Amino acid sequence: xxxxxxxxxxxxxxxxxxxxxxxxxxxxxxxxxxxxxxxxxxxxxxxxxxxxxxxxxxxxxxxxxxxxxxxxxxxxxxxxxxxxxxxxxxxxxxxxxxxxxxxxxxxxxxxxxxxxxxxxxxxxxxxxxxxxxxxxxxxxxxxxxxxxxxxxxxxxxxxxxxxxxxxxxxxxxxxxxxxxxxxxxxxxxxxxxxxxxxxxxxxxxxxxxxxxxxxxxxxxxxxxxxxxxxxxxxxxx
Amino acid sequence: xxxxxxxxxxxxxxxxxxxxxxxxxxxxxxxxxxxxxxxxxxxxxxxxxxxxxxxxxxxxxxxxxxxxxxxxxxxxxxxxxxxxxxxxxxxxxxxxxxxxxxxxxxxxxxxxxxxxxxxxxxxxxxxxxxxxxxxxxxxxxxxxxxxxxxxxxxxxxxxxxxxxxxxxxxxxxxxxxxxxxxxxxxxxxxxxxxxxxxxxxxxxxxxxxxxxxxxxxxxxxxxxxxxxxxxxxxxxxxxxxxxxxxxxxxxxxxxxxxxxxxxxxxxxxxxxxxxxxxxxxxxxxxxxxxxxxxxxxxxxxxxxxxxxxxxxx
Amino acid sequence: xxxxxxxxxxxxxxxxxxxxxxxxxxxxxxxxxxxxxxxxxxxxxxxxxxxxxxxxxxxxxxxxxxxxxxxxxxxxxxxxxxxxxxxxxxxxxxxxxxxxxxxxxxxxxxxxxxxxxxxxxxxxxxxxxxxxxxxxxxxxxxxxxxxxxxxxxxxxxxxxxxxxxxxxxxxxxxxxxxxxxxxxxxxxxxxxxxxxxxxxxxxxxxxxxxxxxxxxxxxxxxxxxxxxxxxxxxxxxxxxxxxxxxxxxxxxxxxxxxxxxxxxxxxxxxxxxxxxxxxxxxxxxxxxxxxxxxxxxxxxxxxxxxxxxx
Numbered sequence: 001x002x003x004x005x006x007x008x009x010x011x012x013x014x015x016x017x018x019x020x021x022x023x024x025x026x027x028x029x030x031x032x033x034x035x036x037x038x039x040x041x042x043x044x045x046x047x048x049x050x051x052x053x054x055x056x057x058x059x060x061x062x063x064x065x066x067x068x069x070x071x072x073x074x075x076x077x078x079x080x081x082x083x084x085x086x087x088x089x090x091x092x093x094x095x096x097x098x099x100x101x102x103x104x105x106x107x108x109x110x111x112x113x114x115x116x117x118x119x120x121x122x123x124x125x126x127x128x129x130x131x132x133x134x135x136x137x138x139x140x141x142x143x144x145x146x147x148x149x150x151x152x153x154x155x156x157x158x159x160x161x162x163x164x165x166x167x168x169x170x171x172x173x174x175x176x177x178x179x180x181x182x183x184x185x186x187x188x189x190x191x192x193x194x195x196x197x198x199x200x201x202x203x204x205x206x207x208x209x210x211x212x213x214x215x216x217x218x219x220x221x222x223x224x225x226x227x228x229x230x231x232x233x234x235x236x237x
Numbered sequence: 238x239x240x241x242x243x244x245x246x247x248x249x250x251x252x253x254x255x256x257x258x259x260x261x262x263x264x265x266x267x268x269x270x271x272x273x274x275x276x277x278x279x280x281x282x283x284x285x286x287x288x289x290x291x292x293x294x295x296x297x298x299x300x301x302x303x304x305x306x307x308x309x310x311x312x313x314x315x316x317x318x319x320x321x322x323x324x325x326x327x328x329x330x331x332x333x334x335x336x337x338x339x340x341x342x343x344x345x346x347x348x349x350x351x352x353x354x355x356x357x358x359x360x361x362x363x364x365x366x367x368x369x370x371x372x373x374x375x376x377x378x379x380x381x382x383x384x385x386x387x388x389x390x391x392x393x394x395x396x397x398x399x400x401x402x403x404x405x406x407x408x409x410x411x412x413x414x415x416x417x418x419x420x421x422x423x424x425x426x427x428x429x430x431x432x433x434x435x436x437x438x439x440x441x442x443x444x445x446x447x448x449x450x451x452x453x454x455x456x457x458x459x460x461x462x463x464x465x466x467x468x469x470x471x472x473x474x475x476x477x478x479x480x481x482x483x484x485x486x487x488x489x490x491x492x493x494x495x496x497x498x499x500x501x502x503x504x505x506x507x508x509x510x511x512x513x514x515x516x517x518x519x520x521x522x523x524x525x526x527x528x529x530x531x532x533x534x535x536x537x538x539x540x541x542x543x544x545x546x547x548x549x550x
Numbered sequence: 551x552x553x554x555x556x557x558x559x560x561x562x563x564x565x566x567x568x569x570x571x572x573x574x575x576x577x578x579x580x581x582x583x584x585x586x587x588x589x590x591x592x593x594x595x596x597x598x599x600x601x602x603x604x605x606x607x608x609x610x611x612x613x614x615x616x617x618x619x620x621x622x623x624x625x626x627x628x629x630x631x632x633x634x635x636x637x638x639x640x641x642x643x644x645x646x647x648x649x650x651x652x653x654x655x656x657x658x659x660x661x662x663x664x665x666x667x668x669x670x671x672x673x674x675x676x677x678x679x680x681x682x683x684x685x686x687x688x689x690x691x692x693x694x695x696x697x698x699x700x701x702x703x704x705x706x707x708x709x710x711x712x713x714x715x716x717x718x719x720x721x722x723x724x725x726x727x728x729x730x731x732x733x734x735x736x737x738x739x740x741x742x743x744x745x746x747x748x749x750x751x752x753x754x755x756x757x758x759x760x761x762x763x764x765x766x767x768x769x770x771x772x773x774x775x776x777x778x779x780x781x782x783x784x785x786x787x788x789x790x791x792x793x794x795x796x797x798x799x800x801x802x803x804x805x806x807x808x809x810x811x812x813x814x815x816x817x818x819x820x821x822x823x824x825x826x827x828x829x830x831x832x833x834x835x836x837x838x839x840x841x842x843x844x845x846x847x848x849x850x851x852x853x854x855x856x857x858x859x860x
Binding site for chain 3: 081083233
Binding site for chain 1: 295296298299302303306347348351354355455456457458460461462464465468469472473476477480481
């Protein structure tokens, strides 16, 4: 598994990719800093709506994770190198898990650091709030990674369908249909944030923390299971 | 070899070391169409590729889902207007401030941009990735011809996608009114406005999408980069513009890439759409907004052209 | 047709594969034993699809495939005993040659990895280039390094799809030597190729696939002999062709005789063994000198041609 993990890290560690992720991850930090310059501390709604939901969990995180997670298998399929891995005498889950963890390892630190700095600045050094935001952003990365790794296995146009999900489902429909939050990774992240720091984030309504944990586990485990199943059954090019 | 087959062959002279026999191959002696025909072929192929024609059914799913969503939005707008007309009264649209043609592109812009982000790389990336571009360039076709034809093809598709929902909305509004003919006569000016605004957003989107695709051979990265550009600049510039304010805030708001063609749309329709009504940039002059639009359309087009002009087989 | 011996290594039983309305492989049955088996067929015959099913990369629509008595599909532990080299260049350009072979060995559970990697790279004669990225290799070098990656875990079965693509003549000879040695060591090698001459030289057994069906299986001479409806063409050059033709046409073993304008006889016969005995006797009795007697279609190419045309 370590060999596949290292291989995937190498595949996604190009200079340009890391530079673009750094730039994207720094955007919420800049906005937070500017917000703090003009006001003392943003309200929970301001932070959640403008910075966390719209930027971090709503666009930057899913887009960055989509570019990496969907490609961990999609690129191998396109380049016809996946057979190098599937023709190994190892269970299929030992191929999927390191790929998934590599995706989280590449995208996670950027998003987590961005969330950490953003919330630290926005809430003037409140470590509890910072931890809550960072952890919830990282949970979002894990869930998006699991979903998009599976998408990269099942769809040749994984990016297109992933963008459909992010822009239409998470972005467009969630603005009109409130029930979308029960099937939205972005809202799961927000619920984690509320649950980890009820003192600061309990004001807004959302899924309960317990429900968020349960659904997150189901989503992560479910997509992991589906990915392994897909790899076992698909025709490898 | 039978006697008949041998008899069909000329005798090999002992004086010659080798002989090439005419086994029926004939050179093409018909007319040869030139560069324009090649450009047209690339153009047509681009349209087919963007819409998934000539490939399996799976290739059609994504583009037509996007087109379906865009048309559905227009349909919903038309239905809501019609229902309001029926249940509230003749001036329901104005009373309830229902969205109309001028608001459509503001509402649907992000979906339109994602459609372009997913479709445009299909026209450029595979040719470079698989080396097929070299087969194009050894034909009576220059690299400029190639990229201009591809641009034309995708512009045609995005224009169609931009105009179709607006005309669905127009037909819906005409038919939803108590006097369709009068509505059409009163609002005939919407037709050139729709064409103008549609062309503006199509040209802008086509150019930026193809430019992103011109810098990578992986379709996925081009798509994500483009969507990231549109999606992320919106909250980023909105947040910063709101915090900084003033003229600087207005100019920061101008970097909201998804609003650039919508400002032009507002100028064409003569009213500010809901999406741009909160953008500080709307307060800048028309010449600045239009100039900015052309800057973000013409300069990327130039870069796109230069990028391909340098290619050689 | 099947060639059965004790415990076949690979058993393909009534296997079919279709993609929508297109039937790529149709009701194919054969066994593969240790030695070199050549898989031949025109473009689009279904060879690659068949190989992909044998290696478990693709599923079957009908029938079954077993390797060492176990189903190959969704059976990863079998891959410890199988080495597969596909038609496409499936390498990571950024990876050094040695690292690639090393990764292949590690994934396939090789224990003494360094020795195995050295042996595999030495076998393909790429030790000097092994520290360069694969993206800097020529096509033939990439092909050889892929072969090293296929051999690193010393598999009992080798499945090779067009392995000589991009190889120069010297590399081809070297590669043939490797395969012969591996086969002599008791390995089972399945080799798909368009180069009939090389398959003819290497393979003990040939499987001919035409339009998704198994057209013939076995040694190519045996296949040729089994093509009853096709008479052999035998070239005969003598000092009295017309007299010889008049005498030969009366033999029971002869179906027809063509006399070419240059005096060459082409004798068509379904009973070549009888002709071998009768022709010299006839020539001797007629005081005709035979200068040349040569079968014209005793090659894999002609067998291939006959079967593809059917």
